[in-house]
Amino acid sequence: MKDSTVQFFGLPVGSKNAVAVRADGFEGYGHHYSRMSKLDWAESVILITQPVEDRNMELWPTDPPMFKPALEEYSAEVTKLMRQLLSSMALDLGVDAEALTGAFEGKRQSMAIHHYPPCQHPEKVIGNTAHTDGLGLTVLLHVDDTPGLQMLRGGRWFPVRPAAGALVVNVGDILHILTNGAYRSVEHRVVVGADRGRTTAVVFQDASVGGMVAPLPELLVVNGGGEQARYRSIPRFEYLKVRFSALATRKGFLDSLKL
Ligand SMILES: O=C(O)CCC(=O)C(=O)O
Numbered sequence: 136m137k138d139s140t141v142q143f144f145g146l147p148v149g150s151k152n153a154v155a156v157r158a159d160g161f162e163g164y165g166h167h168y169s170r171m172s173k174l175d176w177a178e179s180v181i182l183i184t185q186p187v188e189d190r191n192m193e194l195w196p197t198d199p200p201m202f203k204p205a206l207e208e209y210s211a212e213v214t215k216l217m218r219q220l221l222s223s224m225a226l227d228l229g230v231d232a233e234a235l236t237g238a239f240e241g242k243r244q245s246m247a248i249h250h251y252p253p254c255q256h257p258e259k260v261i262g263n264t265a266h267t268d269g270l271g272l273t274v275l276l277h278v279d280d281t282p283g284l285q286m287l288r289g290g291r292w293f294p295v296r297p298a299a300g301a302l303v304v305n306v307g308d309i310l311h312i313l314t315n316g317a318y319r320s321v322e323h324r325v326v327v328g329a330d331r332g333r334t335t336a337v338v339f340q341d342a343s344v345g346g347m348v349a350p351l352p353e354l355l356v357v358n359g360g361g362e363q364a365r366y367r368s369i370p371r372f373e374y375l376k377v378r379f380s381a382l383a384t385r386k387g388f389l390d391s392l393k394l
């Protein structure tokens with residue numbers, strides 16, 4: 136996966152544009168995150184990876200040739216890893232593993248590979264504007280050892296340094312709601328370096344219960360779990376529509392669902 140990513144971004148732009156984002160979609164190669172006041176300093180490829188029948192193979196890079204098989208295998212492995220992580224979280228929350236893993240099973244998974252080239256004026260650009268991930272669970276692979284990811288805690292930004300052999304796991308807003316706030320989604324951003332480029336491969340996994348984004352029923356007082364719901368339930372389609380439309384105001388989105 137790492138080699139494929141590096142080789143793809145190393146291609147001339149004309150070759151990368153073979154899988155350029157189309158006017159009617161979000162998948163493919165392009166500058167996905169250019170929307171804020173600072174100049175967006177990243178090139179990315181976004182692809183749906185699961186369920187298999189949702190894949191748009193014409194937007195999967197054919198160069199390098201190993202890209203497709205690498206991504207297929209990587210996606211399957213990350214799916215397994217996520218199931219293990221969610222089972223551990225369920226144990227921690229005191230609910231059956233299936234209550235949590237079931238919310239993710241068969242739901243959409245997508246992949247973003249990002250390349251942040253070095254910039255001689257890093258203060259004038261942003262790699263990825265501050266945000267929380269909107270879906271359930273995120274697994275991030277550092278392709279190289281260039282730092283850049285930062286997370287917000289107590290009003291301060293902390294670097295998330297790449298560690299050899301490690302993946303970064305982010306709780307997204309849907310998992311935050313599913314766990315009734317026990318696992319909190321974290322605000323993060325990417326700053327760009329002056330000397331070295333940075334490449335990442337990020338998997339986003341969607342989740343919902345019975346077509347809704349809602350606290351797990353197993354956690355709630357009505358089912359003997361003992362908690363009051365802290366977030367209101369919202370149909371998944373409505374959640375996605377609102378969450379991904381007003382990108383500029385998304386910071387207050389979780390709060391707007393608070394009961
Ligand atoms: O590239 C990174 O380090 C983070 C990317 C990210 O936060 C995202 O794609 O949501």
Ligand SMILES: [Fe+2]
Pocket residue numbers: 266267268323
């Ligand atoms: Fe993110």
